[in-house]
Amino acid sequence: DAGVTQSPTHLIKTRGQHVTLRCSPISGHKSVSWYQQVLGQGPQFIFQYYEKEERGRGNFPDRFSARQFPNYSSELNVNALLLGDSALYLCASSWKGGGPTEAFFGQGTRLTVV
Amino acid sequence: GENVEQHPSTLSVQEGDSAVIKCTYSDSASNYFPWYKQELGKRPQLIIDIRSNVGEKKDQRIAVTLNKTAKHFSLHITETQPEDSAVYFCAASISGGSQGNLIFGKGTKLSVKP
Numbered sequence: 001d002a003g004v005t006q007s008p009t010h011l012i013k014t015r016g017q018h019v020t021l022r023c024s025p026i027s028g029h030k031s032v033s034w035y036q037q038v039l040g041q042g043p044q045f046i047f048q049y050y051e052k053e054e055r056g057r058g059n060f061p062d063r064f065s066a067r068q069f070p071n072y073s074s075e076l077n078v079n080a081l082l083l084g085d086s087a088l089y090l091c092a093s094s095w096k097g098g099g100p101t102e103a104f105f106g107q108g109t110r111l112t113v114v
Numbered sequence: 115g116e117n118v119e120q121h122p123s124t125l126s127v128q129e130g131d132s133a134v135i136k137c138t139y140s141d142s143a144s145n146y147f148p149w150y151k152q153e154l155g156k157r158p159q160l161i162i163d164i165r166s167n168v169g170e171k172k173d174q175r176i177a178v179t180l181n182k183t184a185k186h187f188s189l190h191i192t193e194t195q196p197e198d199s200a201v202y203f204c205a206a207s208i209s210g211g212s213q214g215n216l217i218f219g220k221g222t223k224l225s226v227k228p
Contacts, residue, residue, distance in 0.1 A: 033215055042120075042203050042218030043158065056215045090157065092216075102148065103216060105157040 002027065004093050004106035012112045013081050021076040021109045025093030031055070032074040033103065034066055037088040049074055050095060078111075086113045116141040118206050120219025127194050128227050135222045137204035138186040144206040147180060147187045148216070153200045161202075162189070194226045 005024045013019050025032050031050040035043035048056040049068035063079045072093075078085055088110050092103040117140040127133050139147075145166035150158035164171045164178045164187065171178050175194075180187040191198055201223050205216040 035216075035218075040221075042205075042220050043216070045215040045217065048215045058215070102160050102163060104160065105150075107157045 004091055004104055006089075006091050006106035006109050008109060009107065010110045010112075012114060015081055015083060015113055017081050018077065018079050019081060019111060021078075021089050021091075021111070023074045023076070023091030023093075023106060025072050025074070025091075026104060029093035029095055029104075030072055031093065031095035032068055032072065033092045033094070034074070034076045035090040035092065035105075036060075037090055037108070039087075043090055046076070081113045083113050086111060116144055116206055116208075116217040118204060118217050118219040120204050120222060122222060123220065124223045124225070126225045126227065129194060129196060131194055133189075133191045133194050133198070133224055133226075135189045135202055135204070135224075136186060137188070137206075137219050138184075139206040139217075140185065141206070141208070142182075142185065143208050144217075146207045147178070148205050148207075149178060149189050150203045150205065150218075151200045152203065152221075158203060191224075194224075196226050196228050199224055199226045 007022045033048040034046040037043045045058040047066040052068045066076045068074045088108045090108045091106045094103040120137045148163035151161045152158045162176050162178050164180050175192045177190045201221045203221050204219045207216045
């Protein structure tokens with residue numbers, strides 16, 4: 001069984017640009033959550049999607065948006081990038097059909113904004 | 115909202131000694147408490163978790179204890195080995211519904227000296 005996969009693994013963008021990050025959950029998992037991890041800190045919750053609907057949103061500006069597709073994969077979009085958006089963006093999948101499960105993380109996308 | 119405090123931020127032990135990391139949480143509704151290990155440049159890996167209907171859980175050299183009244187939980191690693199060196203994160207969430215976003219502590223950098 002493949003784990004959570006994220007693409008791309010690394011990305012360099014310029015301030016003001018837009019970025020799209022992608023995540024494929026573990027097969028059978030219906031929930032995808034996104035986290036931002038700044039160097040030296042714990043992951044911070046951005047969004048959770050379950051069955052294609054937003055179920056939770058963390059304290060992030062409207063420049064951050066996400067969606068989940070019918071196959072349960074997900075995209076995180078960030079507009080008008082700032083230097084402070086530089087971080088490791090982690091996707092976690094969970095929730096099989098029968099109920100909540102542990103959250104498993106992908107390897108992350110390292111975003112650098114210059 | 116939920117807030118998770120984690121101590122200590124750094125911990126250095128000799129190989130073979132025990133290590134203890136402590137976390138407190140603020141939301142009494144939280145009922146799921148996972149611990150993640152993150153090695154440098156890698157994804158957070160779930161090492162053990164505990165739900166609020168259990169006071170203690172063990173898995174070989176790792177144990178977690180939960181005190182719901184005091185709202186704190188701890189990770190215990192016995193007979194530490196150099197490969198236990200990593201950053202450890204505690205987290206809390208309200209599981210059981212379709213939500214369940216994790217709120218993380220700031221992490222503990224554990225160094226095990228041979």
